[in-house]
Amino acid sequence: MTSRIYIIEDDAALRRELAHLLELSGFEARCCEQFTHAAADALATNPDCVVLDLKLPGTDGHTVCRDIRARSSVPIIMLTSSNSEFDEVMGMNLGADDYVCKPYSPAVLIARIQSLLRRSSAGAASLRIEHKGVTLDVGAGAVSFEGKQAELTRNELKILHILMRNPGLVISRTEIMCDLWESDAFIDDNTLTVNVNRLRKTLGHLGVPDTFLVTRRGQGYMV
Incomplete structure (x- = not known):
């Protein structure tokens, strides 16, 4: 699928040149021509990356960068004719990913x-x-198997995540409890057992074989 690049550049000649360059490189280029609502206009196109000029009429790239980052994690490259270290640091602090x-x-x-x-x-x-x-699917908090899907509780998600990040390795009960503690979800040894059993049932309802989540007595769990 072609990646969409959104250009926020007030110099019309540079804007056309950059759009042409991107299209020659296999991207789909969209351009902003009115800068009052540049952040909202950019996000409305669902871009894969934003190329953002620092100097803009009626606003500035730092403000637009901050507004985009408040609502999206889309990658942002800032363009500037300034070689000021302050501008670069401010841009990065506001969420820019790169600076050219x-x-x-x-x-x-x-x-x-x-x-x-x-x-x-x-x-x-x-x-x-x-x-x-x-x-x-960590973002959706769900697990799926052979076309069936189920939502997980926060603890079930954390347990399955740490196990699936380390396939074939035994993860100790202590390590799992520490991982859950880091997520502000207090859990003791007995509660861990309850959550693991619930996770097993959830996986079982999806048809996942019992051998998927293995208990190593005195050691921990593994997948």
Whole structure:
């Protein structure tokens, strides 16, 4: 699927040049021409990456960056003719993912965009883990198997997540309880047993074999 890049640049010639460059590189380019609602307009296109100029009429790139980041984790590359370290630090603090100074090398800018898209895709993929036909969707808090899906409680999700992050390894009960403690979900030894049993039942209702979640007596659990 073609990645969508949204350009927020007030210089019309540069905007057209950048859009053409992106399209030649296999991207779909959309452009902002009215900057009053630049953040909302950008997000309305559901972009895969935003290329954002620092100097904009009636507003500025820092404000737009902050407004986008408040509502989305879409990768943002900021463009600027300034070599001020302050501008770069402020942009990064407001949520920009990268910073490119003008005049930029077209090849370098494309490479930066591709790198951000790869990182973003890898991050999204890490929210879905598959093992032995079982798929855990961390973002949705759900587990699926052979076309059936079930929602998990917070504790069940944390337990299955730590086990599926470490397939084939025995995870001790202490380590699991520490992981749950870190998530502000207090849990003692007996409560862990109850939650593991509930998780087993949830997996069983989906048709997951009993051998998927294994108990190692005196050691812990593994998948």
